[in-house]
Amino acid sequence: xxxxxSVSTIAGAATTGSAGVTTMTTESPRPRARPRPGVELRRxxxxxxxxxxxxxxxVVVRPAGDADAAADAARPVDAPGTPTGIWLDDLPVSERxxxxxxxxxxxxxxxxxxxxxxxxRPRLVRAPAARPRRVRTRTS
Amino acid sequence: MWTFTAxxxxxxxxxxxxxxxxxxxxxxEVGDLFAAAEARFSxxxxxxxxxxxxxxxxxxxxxxxxxxxxxxxxxxxxxxxxLFDPTIGAALCAAGYDRSRVAGPLDRPDxxxxxxxxxxxxxxxxxxxxxxxxxxxxxxxxxxxxxxRTVDAAVRLLADRGADLALVDAGGDAALVGAGPTGDxxxxxxxxxxxxxxxxxxxxxxxxxxxxSGTNRRRWHVGGVVAHHLIDPRTARPSTSALAQVxxxxxxxxxxxxxxxxxxLAGADAGARLLGSFPAVAAVLVAHDGELHRVGxxxxxxx
Numbered sequence: 001x002x003x004x005x006s007v008s009t010i011a012g013a014a015t016t017g018s019a020g021v022t023t024m025t026t027e028s029p030r031p032r033a034r035p036r037p038g039v040e041l042r043r044x045x046x047x048x049x050x051x052x053x054x055x056x057x058x059v060v061v062r063p064a065g066d067a068d069a070a071a072d073a074a075r076p077v078d079a080p081g082t083p084t085g086i087w088l089d090d091l092p093v094s095e096r097x098x099x100x101x102x103x104x105x106x107x108x109x110x111x112x113x114x115x116x117x118x119x120x121r122p123r124l125v126r127a128p129a130a131r132p133r134r135v136r137t138r139t140s
Numbered sequence: 141m142w143t144f145t146a147x148x149x150x151x152x153x154x155x156x157x158x159x160x161x162x163x164x165x166x167x168x169e170v171g172d173l174f175a176a177a178e179a180r181f182s183x184x185x186x187x188x189x190x191x192x193x194x195x196x197x198x199x200x201x202x203x204x205x206x207x208x209x210x211x212x213x214x215x216x217x218x219x220x221x222x223l224f225d226p227t228i229g230a231a232l233c234a235a236g237y238d239r240s241r242v243a244g245p246l247d248r249p250d251x252x253x254x255x256x257x258x259x260x261x262x263x264x265x266x267x268x269x270x271x272x273x274x275x276x277x278x279x280x281x282x283x284x285x286x287x288x289r290t291v292d293a294a295v296r297l298l299a300d301r302g303a304d305l306a307l308v309d310a311g312g313d314a315a316l317v318g319a320g321p322t323g324d325x326x327x328x329x330x331x332x333x334x335x336x337x338x339x340x341x342x343x344x345x346x347x348x349x350x351x352x353s354g355t356n357r358r359r360w361h362v363g364g365v366v367a368h369h370l371i372d373p374r375t376a377r378p379s380t381s382a383l384a385q386v387x388x389x390x391x392x393x394x395x396x397x398x399x400x401x402x403x404x405l406a407g408a409d410a411g412a413r414l415l416g417s418f419p420a421v422a423a424v425l426v427a428h429d430g431e432l433h434r435v436g437x438x439x440x441x442x443x
Binding site (some may be wrong): 126 | 141142143144145146151152154156164167168171172174175176178179307309311312314316320321322326327328329330331333339350352353354355356385387
């Protein structure tokens with residue numbers, strides 16, 4: 001059995017032939033051409049831009065994608081044969097299980113309106129009285 | 141003068157001493173104040189902070205604005221001997237006042253009986269944690285003071301902006317700053333509760349607040365019986381006072397509002413005594429039979 005071995009300093013690859021012969025190739029290393037200063041600078045700029053792009057992608061784009069993925073994961077999946085999720089307030093009152101919540105917590109209607117953070121300004125109307133001086137009592 | 145609608149009433153704002161553009165901008169800021177107060181304190185809006193507190197099952201940390209209002213409410217309860225009491229919310233609902241009148245008529249064939257009387261003393265206010273704890277079933281209603289409190293806040297805002305002559309009138313809960321546009325005082329026409337178009341008398345005021353309580357406006361029918369919004373905390377039922385209307389002049393609208401309600405519930409004699417115990421307060425009390433009582437120093441316009 002003859003075995004030919006060669007070594008690649010670039011790929012370091014070894015293959016085994018169907019006949020059980022392992023072939024390794026040796027290439028003599030080529031002397032690396034010394035880059036010119038302008039090319040070196042360009043490489044540094046490209047590397048810096050690439051790094052910046054990756055950083056921005058990780059910080060800005062990725063979290064939103066992760067959140068979407070998490071939301072997708074949290075959604076009930078209607079797979080055949082698996083129980084479908086149901087909201088407590090979709091059940092008739094008589095069929096709702098009793099749910100214990102910690103002190104200070106409360107069960108709320110999922111259809112409840114969310115708190116208004118910035119109420120709308122009422123619409124102003126100019127009243128005709130230019131110099132008002134009277135008030136009429138009214139029951140409050 | 142500018143008007144807008146808030147808290148189910150028309151609010152008028154005037155600052156006669158300011159330029160038109162400045163007065164307009166100020167009226168807008170006053171509108172913001174009312175919108176914010178309504179969003180926080182309304183009993184009818186499910187998203188209001190007060191409504192969420194009323195749904196809470198245990199001690200609840202609230203905003204400084206709500207906590208301060210409740211602390212002041214406690215002082216009003218003490219000052220009126222319990223005739224003003226914000227724990228009447230459940231009784232108001234039982235009497236049929238369970239939604240804003242804007243939402244539709246309150247008339248109905250029947251209503252549940254009144255809940256057991258409760259008092260604000262059962263509500264715990266913890267300033268260390270700014271938390272509020274109410275016994276189960278207690279529904280807080282600050283409708284008896286928030287409109288006046290908001291008018292007072294509006295007047296402070298106007299004063300900060302240099303308006304030394306101003307009027308803020310929220311459906312009869314009004315603050316009158318300065319001596320009026322002509323310098324001889326603001327005029328307050330006291331309505332006749334039996335004939336609202338008629339004026340009983342006209343008062344002249346300077347730097348005063350006014351509020352009126354009565355049973356002739358917010359009325360509805362439950363099973364054919366007239367009900368109204370002035371709940372007597374002692375019985376948890378609509379008041380059966382002999383007084384039809386009380387108009388109070390006081391340093392602040394909030395105080396005038398609270399005292400007007402308390403005096404009406406107390407009746408003519410006890411109400412007059414209560415009002416007379418406050419040195420800076422004057423009032424006009426009108427009984428159902430038309431009898432008129434005056435308390436304190438009132439300047440009447442005979443012209």
